[in-house]
Amino acid sequence: MKFMKKYLFQIILTAALTLGFRFTAMAAQIHGNVDEIHEDSISGWAWDASNPDVPLTVQVSVTDRSGNLVFQQTAEASIQRDDVSASGYGSGACGFLVPVDWTGLPDGSYTVLVTTADQVIGGTQQYYKGQASLRSLGIFKTTGYCPCQRCSEGWGRSTSTGAIATANHTIAVDPNVIPYGTKVMINGVVYTAEDKGGGVKGNHIDIFYNTHGETQAQGTQYAEVFVVEA
Template identity: 50%
Template structure:
């Protein structure tokens, strides 16, 4: 019985050590993976992905395209980051053979704004927006999860201020958000729920990681309620 227990103990230890080594290897791989989406335009998605621990091997890149109007994934596309680019070679990214360029049939996804997320080695390394009026070179950076609420010009929501904001502008739906300027400075463009807003107002109850979204009517604010969502800085 003692020998059996000892064998089980040794086997368990070996399995734990194997799992630890696999996790460590995956963490190292992920930590050394870098990349960016340079453009998302009518022709497709272009960028680069590179892993310094496997500099001579091209990475497989997965492009996930999500319709921001309904939150549905429109497509998952894969390609290889193996195109030579002189600018990448100059940056010391291996031999420079780590660019990718993938065609995207946008017309088949319908109209709207799309979030383009790119993955390599199981790690998300870059995000970008594609849609009408959005510059192809604009970058997205996740700010984390924010508590989002809604307000409108009525006295209950705005306390007599109506549509006037604390920065002197007139609030507009699908444009204005109220923020804590210590967290999000005035004038910052933030994407929430697929819509790009501008931080131009501040409410007494808006503190820390909290965004208050302007709507035209009180009925719309009630319908929105309170949601925890990921906010993106549009650069």
Template identity: 50%
Template sequence: MKLRTMITGAILTLSLLAASATTAFAAVPRGRLEKVSDSAITGWAYNKDLPNSPIDCTVAVFNKATGEEVFRQRVTAGEYREKLESQGKGNGCHGFTIPMDWSSLPDGEYRVEGYVGDSDFANTMNHTKGDPQAQAQAQKTAGNQNLIPLGVFKTTGYCPCRACSEGWGRHTCTGAIAAASHTVAVDPKVIPFGSKLMINGVVYTAEDRGGGVRGNHIDIFFNTHGETLQHGTQNAEVYLIPSQA
């Protein structure tokens, strides 16, 4: 009986060690960006422990001037790439394509990053929209003006989804089309429509209002609902940029 117990214990110990070794040497998923164009972002993600299975990854875009994340999307990498198959990456079905609408973003330079599991992609890529020098000059001009402090405001976020915009999408009450890093909703009794505001170094235009925006409260427009949740509720110093005479 004692011998049987010892054998059982030894088998259990070996099983645990084998499981630990398997976990310790599990492959780390890898990914890489291939191309960033005016209409799409492409790349691949692959786990050699699952050579013929597509895996999920995430792509994010950041404004290089402000550091603000302006876009994030999760995607399943399951498109066929002949090059990946020839490189020995399973059946080659590990590519992805994310349609990208840069028109909703202001001119400037952007950094694109990717993530798979807990790992970063092997590379990042840059994309230039419009004339970044003109955008940089505009930001510099705004920074050199005599900003008027309006005090600390509560800031929240909203996006084009029905839950946030109540069916209005990107259409604002002033007739403008809302854009990320540009549009904010305000209480017009506190901040007149058309006012240029600087919040955390970003210049916004007051061109919308919301049912819950009252007093010292500003609602910042984002492209996705995930970004609004990430922003949450914050407090920030708000400055008015005087209009040019």
């Protein structure tokens, strides 16, 4: 009887582990990102590698600082995105754009969450309505990287959040110091934390550039970093 109980437990454990692996594998097939949050819309892309020709349905939710849901809408991710296709994500017909009327909401900080198939796309994003303020994080070391093999080790413009890296926008950070989606100002330019790097730890930011020559010109510098917040 003890043998049967032990055998049954092993079967249940094996089944649970197998099921968990399958769910993980399924979730890993979905790629996407929230690219832009404008004063009148939220846009991005979502693509299922396991079913590449079927558009995903995304749900966009916005909550205020107190956690109250102030906006929610679904949309089909089927807009053509040539930049996504060029990065290796299917035909590129996986973009979405959801109109949002921010004018009826009071000034302040809002959290934007995009989900599809019970998976969050691009992490949580912050939108600041009204006059934003700057909060200093102190002095950081800043370096540069680009899509070349030497800098990105074959990842090109792909990032750890699913965003497609763009110059004057994307930075790699230590997420324990600067969470993904945070907007920071460095030397007057506002960037978004969308990536991380093996050598980026603590007070260190890696700025994305289009060419390796630009990364060399950047070199290693030190600058005061400000969080852009409401």
